[in-house]
Amino acid sequence: MKSELTRLLHDLGEVYSQSDIKDYCSGNGHEWYYSLVSSTLEKGGPLILGFNWGAAGDESYKPQTDIDKTNFLSEDIGSLSRIIPYCKQYFGDDFLSKITQSNYCFFRSKKESQISKRDMDLCEPIFEKLLFILEPSLILCFSSKLRDFLCYNNRLYFIEAKDIKYVRNNVLVTYTAMKASFKSGAEVRFLPHPNYPIKGDARSEAWEFCCGRG
Numbered sequence: 001m002k003s004e005l006t007r008l009l010h011d012l013g014e015v016y017s018q019s020d021i022k023d024y025c026s027g028n029g030h031e032w033y034y035s036l037v038s039s040t041l042e043k044g045g046p047l048i049l050g051f052n053w054g055a056a057g058d059e060s061y062k063p064q065t066d067i068d069k070t071n072f073l074s075e076d077i078g079s080l081s082r083i084i085p086y087c088k089q090y091f092g093d094d095f096l097s098k099i100t101q102s103n104y105c106f107f108r109s110k111k112e113s114q115i116s117k118r119d120m121d122l123c124e125p126i127f128e129k130l131l132f133i134l135e136p137s138l139i140l141c142f143s144s145k146l147r148d149f150l151c152y153n154n155r156l157y158f159i160e161a162k163d164i165k166y167v168r169n170n171v172l173v174t175y176t177a178m179k180a181s182f183k184s185g186a187e188v189r190f191l192p193h194p195n196y197p198i199k200g201d202a203r204s205e206a207w208e209f210c211c212g213r214g
Contacts, residue, residue, distance in 0.1 A: 001043055004133045005067045009036050012106055012126050013063060020116040021107045030055070032108035033063035037130065038101045039072040045098030046091070047136035048072075048080070049188070051143040052105035052115050061108055072099040082194035083140070090211040091138075100134060102127075104146055112145055120149065131184045139188040147178060147190040156180040156188070162209045166202040173198075177206035 016022055016034045025032050032055040039048075055061060073096055087095050105115050105123045141147065150156045160179040165172060175198055178190040189210035192198045198206075 001041060001133060002067050005037065005041070005130075008126060008129055008133065009064060009067065011129075012036055015122045015126060016063070016107060019107055019119050019122055021109055021114060021119050024114060030110075031060035031062075032110075033061050034106045034108060035064040036102065036106055036126075037067070037134075039070055039075065040098055040100050041067065041069050041134075042098045042100065043133075044135050044137055045100055046095055047134060047139045047186075048099055048101045049139050049141045049143075049146070050101075050103040051112055051146040051149075052103045053108045055108040055110045057110075072096065072101065079194040080142075083142075083191075086207045086211070090207065100136070102130060104150075117153075120153075124155070128182070128184055131182060131186045136186055139182075139186055141188055141190050142193040142196075144176075144190070144193070144196075147176075150180075151178075155182070157183065162206075164198075164202050164205050164209075166199045168197060168199070175202060175206065177209045179210055 012034055021032070024030070035053050084096060104127055105120055106126060107115060107119055107123070109115050151159070158179075158181045162177050164175045164177055166175070167173070175192055175196075176190075177192075179187070180190070181187050191206055191210055192203055
């Protein structure tokens with residue numbers, strides 16, 4: 001697998017050279033570049049998927065050049081630590097030891113809005129190849145922006161959705177939890193981000209709909 005991912009990383013470098021975000025970085029003195037994947041890199045394990053890799057403040061980043069296996073739980077996972085109880089509840093302790101992390105768009109940016117649709121389109125073939133290599137047992141996505149982008153651009157299949165309503169600041173709010181598949185057949189579950197301001201019962205309802213056996 002490492003050799004396959006290394007070749008894919010090379011392909012990603014070529015794709016990045018054609019991207020809008022590269023032109024933006026060149027014109028504004030940023031060094032953000034790209035990454036492909038991190039964590040356990042276990043074939044057939046779960047995959048946590050986001051919109052794109054972030055860039056903090058005015059920091060510079062190097063492009064990923066090596067495929068190194070790490071442990072999801074030993075990394076600085078920030079707010080994702082809040083998904084651990086749900087993962088244990090629905091999938092067991094072993095699930096956490098096999099998690100790999102990646103993003104649909106592999107290019108870094110400070111804001112999601114700095115990523116163009118063309119950048120997303122450039123990344124799609126790389127993403128599909130990544131799924132072919134990893135063969136994830138399940139994809140968990142905590143980005144509503146990615147959920148909406150994929151739906152709007154018809155990149156999901158066999159969609160099941162549930163509107164979960166709750167009250168926030170005396171206003172009735174709706175969150176849409178979703179189950180679907182990618183073209184490859186890989187199954188994806190769209191859940192509230194750990195930082196998303198949703199009531200505990202509503203968050204639990206989203207997890208039950210997406211990951212429960214009912």
